[in-house]
Amino acid sequence: MIRFLKEHRIIFTVLSVLLLIQSFTADLNNPYRKPIVGDAQGYYAYLPAIFIYQDLSYEFMDDIQSEYYVVSTSKSFLNNVDGHKVNKYFPGQAILYAPFFLAAHGLAVISGLPADGFSFIYQLFFLIGFWFYFLLGLIFFKKYCSTWIQHRHYSHLCFDCGIWN
DSSP states (O other): OHHHHHHTHHHHHHHHHHHHHHHHHOOTTOTTSOSSOTHHHHHHTHHHHHHTSOOTTOTTHHHHHHHHSOGGGOOOOEEEETTEEEEOSOTHHHHHHHHHHHHHHHHHHHHTOOOSSSSHHHHHHHHHHHHHHHHHHHHHHHHHHHHHOOSHHHHHHHHHHHHHO
16 A cells, blocks of 8 residues: 555645645535536436436426525536436436445435435535546556656656646
8 A cells, every 4th residue: 555655646645735725715515616516417416316316307406406506506407308307418427426425325314414415415425526536537647658658757747747737
């Protein structure tokens, strides 16, 4: 484990700085700054629709929108197809976020927090999932750069340019 941390110290340093910046600037209770908003809301909506509401017609979203979001920030991710509401986004990201959603849902149920799929605990675990996949992507990108670029300095340059671009 220590060897892994030493090999990827640049990644963990960048990630730590970004996490610190976000932890001081993020306000998950602010309806204008929630992580599950816009396109992310469309990708994520499969999870509460299936696991909490058992409602793929998304009738519950009107109540969620009015409780957690400001009308001007809400983006419609539903299309009408033959009189049925259909989510226009593919469920791939929902599958990736499912472990974090299920952990948040378990904690919400056990601790008595609102278990509606969009409360503070779900927003927090969504961010944890985001940073997990961001870290995983950086690790694989570094591995890709070091595999295909033989000279160590050029490999680091490729990785650094990939991070900052």
